[in-house]
Every structure is written in C-alpha cells, then in structure tokens.
Amino acid sequence: xxxIAILFSIIGVIAICLxxxxxxxxxxxxxxxxxxxxxxDLKQGKGLEKVLINCQVCHSADYITMQxxxxxxxxxxxVNKMIxxxxxxxxxxxxxxxxxxxxxxxxxGQ
Amino acid sequence: xLCKHDGKxxxxxxxxxxxxxxKTAGMATAMAALGSLPSPVLGSEMRLVKxxxxxxxxxxxxxxxxxxxxxxxxxxxxxxxxxxxxxxHISGIPTSVDLNTWRLKIGxxxxxxxxxxLDEIKKFEKVAYTAVLQCSGNSRRFFDPRVPGGQWGxxxxxxxxxxxxxxxxxxxxxxxxxxxxxxxxxxxxxxPFPSVPDxxxxxxxxxxxxxxxxxxxxxxxxxxxxxxxxxxxxxVPGWYATYWVKSLHEINVLTRPFExxxxxxxxxxxxxxxxxxxxxxxxxxxxxxxRMTTRSLIIDPANRxxxxxxxxxxxxxxxxxxxxxxxxxxxSVDGGKTWGEARLGRDMGRYAWIQWFFPWRPLKPGTxxxxxxxxxxxxxxxxxxxxxxxxxxxxxxxxxxxxxxx
Numbered sequence: 001x002x003x004i005a006i007l008f009s010i011i012g013v014i015a016i017c018l019x020x021x022x023x024x025x026x027x028x029x030x031x032x033x034x035x036x037x038x039x040x041d042l043k044q045g046k047g048l049e050k051v052l053i054n055c056q057v058c059h060s061a062d063y064i065t066m067q068x069x070x071x072x073x074x075x076x077x078x079v080n081k082m083i084x085x086x087x088x089x090x091x092x093x094x095x096x097x098x099x100x101x102x103x104x105x106x107x108x109g110q
Numbered sequence: 111x112l113c114k115h116d117g118k119x120x121x122x123x124x125x126x127x128x129x130x131x132x133k134t135a136g137m138a139t140a141m142a143a144l145g146s147l148p149s150p151v152l153g154s155e156m157r158l159v160k161x162x163x164x165x166x167x168x169x170x171x172x173x174x175x176x177x178x179x180x181x182x183x184x185x186x187x188x189x190x191x192x193x194x195x196x197x198x199h200i201s202g203i204p205t206s207v208d209l210n211t212w213r214l215k216i217g218x219x220x221x222x223x224x225x226x227x228l229d230e231i232k233k234f235e236k237v238a239y240t241a242v243l244q245c246s247g248n249s250r251r252f253f254d255p256r257v258p259g260g261q262w263g264x265x266x267x268x269x270x271x272x273x274x275x276x277x278x279x280x281x282x283x284x285x286x287x288x289x290x291x292x293x294x295x296x297x298x299x300x301x302p303f304p305s306v307p308d309x310x311x312x313x314x315x316x317x318x319x320x321x322x323x324x325x326x327x328x329x330x331x332x333x334x335x336x337x338x339x340x341x342x343x344x345x346v347p348g349w350y351a352t353y354w355v356k357s358l359h360e361i362n363v364l365t366r367p368f369e370x371x372x373x374x375x376x377x378x379x380x381x382x383x384x385x386x387x388x389x390x391x392x393x394x395x396x397x398x399x400x401r402m403t404t405r406s407l408i409i410d411p412a413n414r415x416x417x418x419x420x421x422x423x424x425x426x427x428x429x430x431x432x433x434x435x436x437x438x439x440x441x442s443v444d445g446g447k448t449w450g451e452a453r454l455g456r457d458m459g460r461y462a463w464i465q466w467f468f469p470w471r472p473l474k475p476g477t478x479x480x481x482x483x484x485x486x487x488x489x490x491x492x493x494x495x496x497x498x499x500x501x502x503x504x505x506x507x508x509x510x511x512x513x514x515x516x
Contacts, residue, residue: 032206033162033336038172058201058302060173068256078258085375087305 041065047101054090054098055082064106072103072110163335165192170260174198174299175337179265184409184428187456187465188240189268191330196337197245197266197351199309199372202300204357207341214280214325214342218294218362221285228327228341234275234283237324241347241461242269242430243354246377246399250502255390257502264407264509269428269463272345274326278319281363286315292364293318295344298357307371311355312364313346322347322461325358347461348433349400350503352377373398378501385504386497393499402432403506404491406439406466406484416514422471427452429484430463437487441468445479445510446494452482460487472515480511 040061042048055064070078076099082088083095090098103109158166161177170176177196183189213225245266247259260266281293294312301308317323324345327334334340339356346353352372368374379385380393385403387393406429417423425443429436439452455465472478485491496507 029209030206031209031336031340035175035205036159036161036172058306060171062169062171066170066261067258068251068261070258074258085371087301087303087307089303089305 038062043105045101045105047097047104050094050097051101054088054094058082058086058088064102067106070103070107072099072107075099075102075107078102161196161337163192164196164337165190167193167196168263168265170262174201174203176260176262177337178262179268181263181265181407181409181412183268184407185426187269187458188330189270191270191332191335191338194243194268194270194329194335194338195245195266197260198299198337198356200299200301200306202302203337204298204340205336207298207336207357209341212341212359214359214361216280216284216361216363219287219290219365220281220363221287224280224284226280231275231280231325231327231342234279236273237276238271238273238328239322239347239461240269240271240458241345242267242402242463243345243351244268244402246350246352246503247501249505252496252505252507253498253502254496255498257500259502266351269430269458270329271331272324272326273328273331274324274342274345276321277323277325277344277361278321280325280361281319284363286319286363289365290315290363291366292368294362294364294368294370295353295355295358296360296362297339297343297355298359309355309372310368310370311344311353312368312370312373313353315363317346348402350377350402352399377503379503380499384493384497386499389498399501399503402430403504404431404434404436404484404486405429405506406482406492407509408480408482408511411480411511411513413511414514416516417472419472419475419515422469425452425468425470425480425482427466427482428463429466429482431484431486431490433460434486434488434490435460436464436466437485437489439466439482439484441466441483442481443470443472443478446481446508449483472513475516476514478513478515480513481508483508 038060042061079095079099083090157169159169160166161175167177168180170178175196175198179193179195183193209228214231216224248262248266249264250259251261251263292312292314294310296310299309325342326345327342334343342358344353344355344358377399378396379399380387381395381397406427408427410426411417425441429439440449441452442449452466452468457464483492492506492508494508
C-alpha cells in the first residue's frame, strides 16, 4: 500500500511539473498562462523578515541576489531609490534595518 | 501572478487589494522557510528555468520575470520565439488576455478616438521585417565598476521577424491634430501600488510616424507569446527595447512632452557624444536613450571552449547596429595584433543582425584570444574598452573570446 501511495505521489509531482511552464489556451480568443512558483533564496540574518515583507510586495527576492556586491552606501542608496523613485512604502526605521541586512548579507558589510 | 487581465484595465490598476497584499506577504513568509533549506542550485551562476511558452532560459528574476537567452541560440539566423529573452518592469504583468474584450485605444489630441480589436488592427496593411530587439541594459554585468540593475550577460537580445500594422497608418486613421508633439504608449502591465510608476513610454511625433514603426501582432509568423507582449507590441527598429512597449493597449497623442517616470527619470544616458562618463562619476545633463550602438559578438567557438590543433574551424558571429547595415566585420585570432575581414552572411535588412564567418586553423597549441569588430555604413564602430555610464546602457565593446587549442 505504502509503495502505491509513493508511486502516486511521484506521478502527481511529475504531473504538476509538466503543468507548469505550459501555456493554457482555453479558446482561440482567450489566452492564459500560469507563471511558475517563485523561489526565495535569501540568507538568514537580522532583518530578513522586514526584507520579505517590504521588498517582496513589489518584486521577487532574486532582484537582491542578482546584484553585484555593493558597499553599505550603495545598498542604502538602492533602498532609498526604491522608496523615493519607485514609490515603495517603507518606514525610515525599516529602511535602515533593510539596508543593514542587505549590506551585511549581500554586500561588503560597510 | 496576482493580476489576471481580462481587458478591463480597471480590474488591474486598482486591483491590488488588502487581501492580495496579505496573500503576497503570506506567500513570502512561507517561501522564506523553503529558502532557508540548502539547495544544490544556489550559488551557481546560471539557473535555467522554464516559463510558459518558453524553452529553458537563464533566470535573472522571477517576479516580474527577466529571462535571458543562452548564447548558443544565436547560431541561428533568427532567434526562436521560445528562446527570446523576457523583461518586464513591474509586477502586475498580464497573464490572461481575452481578445473579445481587449481593445487598442488611441486617444489624446486626435480627430477621433479609436478602440480597435485585434482583427481590426490586422486589416491595416500588413508589414513584416526582421529587426534586433535588444534591452538597453544588455551586457550590464560587464560594467566596471559594476552598476545596479538587471545583471544581463549578452543574451538580452534577439533577431526576430515582426509582422504588424504601421503605427503611422493607425495614427492617421485617428487623425493627429495640429499641436501634437509626442505620442505615449501604455501596456497592460501595471504596478503593485498606485505609488509605483506605471510603465508608459513616449516618442516624438516625428519619430512615431516613421514608416518602419509597427504595432506588431506576430513574431516569426506566429502570434506574440504572452511573455513577449501578446496581443500587440511596439516595434521601434534600430532603437533599444525600452520603446517596444509590450501588451500595448493605449496610445495617446500629446500636446506637450510626456513627463512620466520611465522617460523623465529612467532609461537616460549622459548627454555626451559617447553616451558615457568617466567610470564611477555622475553625468551632468542626461537625455533619453534611443538608437542602438554598433555591436558584434563571437558566438562559435564559445568563450573558454577548446578546439583541436590543426583542425579547421569556422569562427561564427553576429553583428548589428541601430538601423544602419553592417559594412564590414574584422576578426583577430591573436588578441588584436593582426586582423582579417570576415565573410558576411545573408543580409536580412538594416534592422536585422547579420551573421559573419571567419576561417581559422590553429597551428600551435595554447590559449588564443579571438576578437571581432564591426563597422556600419555610416562609420560607427566599437570601442576596445567598455564605455561607462551609471545606467549600464549602450554596451558595445570589442569582446575577447578565449579559446584553448590542444
């Protein structure tokens, strides 16, 4: 029984994998796609939860992990750009926590 | 992901509800737990992913998606639809379009406002040509010092045959009224909050009514893929992709210059002859990016590959420029000491890239540095050192491809 259950779960997983990444066109005039799930690869660290809530509202975490290794000043500038230029609603206090997290984990730390 | 678009733009523009926000925040927390697990893929430079209607592409970001074409696809004269790069700016990208309700609206300073169905757009004279679509920030990861932004290698470009109606024909049906200075273009993508600037681009009227600017509905003979702008997108050949607005649904003729964020603040280059400034410095005056610089790239053999001694190799690459045909491509196999002229492949028009070929038979073992340099019909060519600007735009340096002969 257990083996059958495992087999069915494997078939299920394969079916789900096949379903993602395929366009679904229900009629000739309606076109729909389903985007694959996104992954979060951010490092554990002080302030991570603020990053998850404030940054990921607008974009996936790989926008962070993709960037070059920045100085603290550069990461602070990036966070400020998100607020002033791109309209992110992040409090001053949280912006500091986020900048610290980013420079600590994805920068030169200073 | 959160925005299913059904042609009624209101449902998306105002559609980011508190519930959606909580859903996103919850999702992030749930996935953060997953993220803490060690993964064998993490840390590797390139992660290949498969998105709807696409083959496996290099993942830069997943929401909004930025997917890069692996370079080996450029061995083909035309970039296959499923391999063409993907780049969206704001997270509310269209994932569903109902052509029963979708309309292309033309408004602003016109004699008559239009709301065209896709079938009506297809009734305008059909125009097709091949043109390079290239992201303004293609090759940004090679900038030194590095700059923030999408960290593209060389794969944010492609050579595609576009089919559509002339923008000029559509605008003349609406009737451009006197006093018009610019035309703006808005796609179905929308921001997650009203405070985040929607992606709207503009062109001067004189540019917008040029013969070759299209409202395209086909790529390589088939309907546009959703991630490349279904059902219609702008084609502004010779200019960077930022003007090729995807999932176009609104065109407005304006009596004063458009002042939106994506024109006034973003996608700007230094107002200097090279579009560059000394590395690491801030430009004084800036202007909107426009025409592409001249580029060439060695595709085969690949960088850091190896080839056997004495075996004849045909070095193959591509070259293009911002709307002028390629006059010649010169190739060096000794790091730039000596150069020879490459044979050019089939000419697919001044907006397309051209393939070039250069025979080579390495007679000594060692590491060789291959280089290629293209020049267009008005003498524009490529610099030997990367020109720098803070946006990471216009990259077109003569590249070096290292090949080991053994």
